Amino acid sequence: MIMTNLFQQRWRRANKITSKYFKRLFNDHFLVFLVIGFGGVVLGYRDLLTAPQYAMIWHAPWLVWLVAGWLTLGLQFGSLVTYFKPADALFLMGRDREIATNYLSRALALSLGYASLWQAAAFGSILPILWRMQQMTWARLLVLESFVLIYKWGLLVLERQRLLLTQHRRQLSENLVQRLIVRGLVPMVGIVLVGFLPQRLLIGVGCLMLVVLVALTRYAHLSSKNAQTIAMNWPAAIAQAARHEQRVFQFYATFSEVPNQIKTIKRRxxxxxxxxxxxxxxxxxxxxxxxxxxxxxxxxxxxxxxxxxxxxxxxxxxxxxxxxxxxxxxxxxxxxxxxxxxxxxxxxxxxxxxxxxxxxxxxxxxxxxxxxxxxxxxxxxxxxxxxxxxxxxxxxxxxxxxxxxxxxxxxxxxxxxxx
Amino acid sequence: MGLKIDNLTGGYAGNQVLKDVSFQVDDGQIVALIGLNGAGKSTTINHIIGELLPKSGQLTLNGVDLGQAPAAFKAQLAYIPEQPILYDELTLEEHLELMLSAHQLDKAAAWDDVMRLLATFRLDDKLHWLPTHFSKGMRQKVMLVAALMLHAPLLVVDEPFLGLDTLAQRDVIQLMKAHAASGHSVLMTTHLLSSAAEFVDTFVVLANGQVTFVGSPKALAQAHHLSLSNLDDYFDLAPGVVAHDHD
Structure with missing residues (x-):
């Protein structure tokens, strides 16, 4: 319970910081960018959808790969939000079980919410293109978006697993090749397959995805009994939280001044x-x-x-x-x-x-x-x-x-x- | 002429720390500013390096008034802070080049001396390192080299031995002595009275933002019936040195 409250407390604090930065963003430069940049993009997008010279594109076989690329890019947004602090390794030492069962379950639920918003934005932005594609139906759109969301859920669970040390597996690490496969190649191929799937197989694939979703959710749930053999991988958890925080600050820093943003150096x-x-x-x-x-x-x-x-x-x-x-x-x-x-x-x-x-x-x-x-x-x-x-x-x-x-x-x- | 501080009163916004502080550091002298935490040592140093503006009083270095000509005043001093601060983006060599260039010193003429200093602190093979690769002690040594290579008329050192290994501590003492012997002056802060007594000419004792004693280590020891080797007991005996926490 204490850990649940701790997460809620941190979430509220993070929201306060977010609202502070959003106020700054919408006060000045972001609005300039929105009006000009967004306006330009909308004009360009409208051109693409209506201009007759682009009519051939909607039947091009490579378009499905482009769409898959865009949705795969969307999958990279919305990572696990834990709000862990460096001092947690010291002050929360010995509370690993409660953190794994209470704190992290809240973190996972919240992260899924945020990630779903990102996926919806990525999906919504290309909906007019999807709709003009050959073979596109409401059922296929639904299966496509479900695939993306379930895959994102899987990625979040995997990310959570990396913060834990278990008896069987000391540490779940990921090198660049594995990262490219898991986060890029597999979802991209999956999306293309759903895009080309014969209509009659869609219901079957939808049912299969439902089974995967149930299995994944069961795996994501850590009971108190299971958590007894689990320990927190604090260095990984703190590094992951710091990376996430920096990414958020980077976004704000594009349009507003962010004090105390940590600088990293590249020798070049x-x-x-x-x-x-x-x-x-x-x-x-x-x-x-x-x-x-x-x-x-x-x-x-x-x-x-x-x-x-x-x-x-x-x-x-x-x-x-x-x-x-x-x-x-x-x-x-x-x-x-x-x-x-x-x-x-x-x-x-x-x-x-x-x-x-x-x-x-x-x-x-x-x-x-x-x-x-x-x-x-x-x-x-x-x-x-x-x-x-x-x-x-x-x-x-x-x-x-x-x-x-x-x-x-x-x-x-x-x-x-x-x- | 050296550094002259006359009736300096100052501190931070809303917190006046120093009251009528006066002392001087003559050419060729090593002066140690001593006092417990919160006595006002760092505040005094911050005024000398121009980080804080005095409420009243005057600071002059070889006749140059800090208030009237801050750039000319700063050009005459080299400062080694308690916590080493470096640019994360610059290599060791670039830090040193930058400092030489800012003080309008010719790199070609100064570089032999720089390399000698780097060798003293065993940094001569790390010229292309970025600060992220340095330990805390090494960073402190970089600060020392950057300050000592300038041969500035006044060397200000805040806690010179913090984070240094014993070899480096010994080297720092030798270099400060050499700096003073060449006619320049050194102002340092320290808590280690017995060690400092071996090479310091004058102690300036600060308590509650006021100067309570100015004199040689021997005079300080005699005034409190202590020997130079147990001068560290001074803070147990001296009345009025226990300070508030604003250093």
């Missing part, structure tokens, strides 16, 4: 030569900002992700109004500048930086130099993407990029850096 030796060349005649602060950006596992991939999203959006818009191109380009430039701002403030917070005899003006100037270069590279990518639509879209993208650059470099960033 292949960038050393380029960095040496770039920093040769530059001052110390520029060098510091550049190295930190290049080796941070959050910021650099974020810049690349946002640039890629912007490029894909611009390249995918076929019949969109002309004004949408510069707006997307400007929004991407703005989001990137906003996202990189915490790097500046984090660098200033470091004692090493504060002890360096460098004036605030020089610190800000070096950061602006770096941002100018980043925005330049992003802008080139966006303009090139605009070129795929023709000279006029490329020209308006250039206009959007340059306009936003002037605003960012002359007004927004200098004001933010002085805060």
């Amino acid at each position: 030796r292949y960038l050393d030569g380029l960095m040496k060349r770039l920093t040769k005649q530059r001052d110390v602060m520029y060098r510091l900002y550049l190295i930190r950006l290049a080796r941070d596992t959050e910021s650099l991939p974020l810049v690349l992700r946002l640039t890629a999203i912007g490029m894909v959006l611009i390249a995918a818009l076929n019949q969109a109004p002309l004004w949408l191109y510069p707006v997307i380009a400007a929004a991407v430039s703005y989001l990137i500048s906003f996202q990189l701002l915490p790097n500046y403030f984090d660098t200033q917070r470091k004692l090493w930086t504060r002890l360096m005899p460098v004036t605030p003006h020089n610190r800000q100037r070096a950061y602006l130099t770096l941002m100018g270069q980043v925005l330049g590279i992003v802008g080139i990518g966006l303009v090139l993407s605009g070129l795929t639509q023709g000279w006029l879209p490329a020209a308006v993208v250039l206009f959007g990029v340059l306009g936003m650059r002037v605003f960012l470099m002359q007004v927004y960033l200098p004001k933010q850096l002085k805060k």
Whole structure:
């Protein structure tokens, strides 16, 4: 009972944090992204569904693989939510049985709820495509979604098992190949099979899935008797919870500032030569900002992700109004500048930086130099993407990029850096 | 000229820790700031390195006023914090290059000396390591090298022996002595009075944010009828040194 309450307590606390971040998200940048990005995607999607030149796609045999790929991608979302903390290994030591039976059963139920929402979103987003596919019926759709949900349930149970040590099996680990098979290949093939299954076999397959669901649920339930031979694998449980927490923070950090987010570093030796060349005649602060950006596992991939999203959006818009191109380009430039701002403030917070005899003006100037270069590279990518639509879209993208650059470099960033 | 602190009153927002603290660290001197937890040692250090702004009072280093020219003041000091703080993204070599560059020192000219220091602390083969690969003691040694290589007029060391092995402790003492012998000054904090008494010129005792004693280790021992070897008993005997918890 205590463990159940503990989980409920942590869940409520997590909800409070989530609502705090959601308020931040919907207050500023996320709305900008939603309006522009989502609007662009909807326009592109509408084009795809209605434009006559795409009519052939709906009968293409590879479409089922694409759909399977999308649903398999959806399966990667919604992992086990346990809210374990590093201190649990010490303070909850010796309560393994109660944690396995009470705490983890709540965690598993909640995780299934969250995961189902993700699967529903993944499924719902391609429902118009599914419906246009050959052989698609309501029964097949139902079997397809049931397969995805049951498979996700299985993955969650497997994830729970990895947090336990049993007498028979010390630790259930998973290497990359196994991961690719279990999380990628098997569900993808399963979805394709359901997609191609003859109509008359659907009921049989549906019944079989029901049996699997019952067996899986029985296996997932840990009775007090079974739990006597179980111990918590605390290092695995804490690492899994930390990974999950970081993923959630990463999502918020895409659109809002997340304080105290743990940074991870990647050496990226292949960038050393380029960095040496770039920093040769530059001052110390520029060098510091550049190295930190290049080796941070959050910021650099974020810049690349946002640039890629912007490029894909611009390249995918076929019949969109002309004004949408510069707006997307400007929004991407703005989001990137906003996202990189915490790097500046984090660098200033470091004692090493504060002890360096460098004036605030020089610190800000070096950061602006770096941002100018980043925005330049992003802008080139966006303009090139605009070129795929023709000279006029490329020209308006250039206009959007340059306009936003002037605003960012002359007004927004200098004001933010002085805060 | 060295460091001069005149009537420093300050602390954290809403919590005034230091009251009229005055002392000085002359060129060629090693001065130890001593006191129990919460006496105000770290607060004093934070004021000296410019992390805290004084409510009143003046800090000057070789005639440069911290309030008026913070960058010029900081350019003259090297600081080794109690807890080693490094950039996770930078290798050992990059940390050192960065510090040299920030203090406008030429790498080519300083590098032989840097390598000698690295060899002293057995870090010379770890130039390309990232801080994640360093133990706590090794991180502290990186901080020591980064500070000592600057040959700054003032070396500020917060608890220099924390986390160091005995060989490194001995090396740190030698290097601090050498730093002072070259005409520079050293200000350190410590709880280990007996050990510090062997190489420190002056003790500045802080209690409840106020300076209660300034003098040589010998004078401190004599004032409390202690020998230098059992100077650690000082805190048991001295009245008024028991402090509040705000350090």
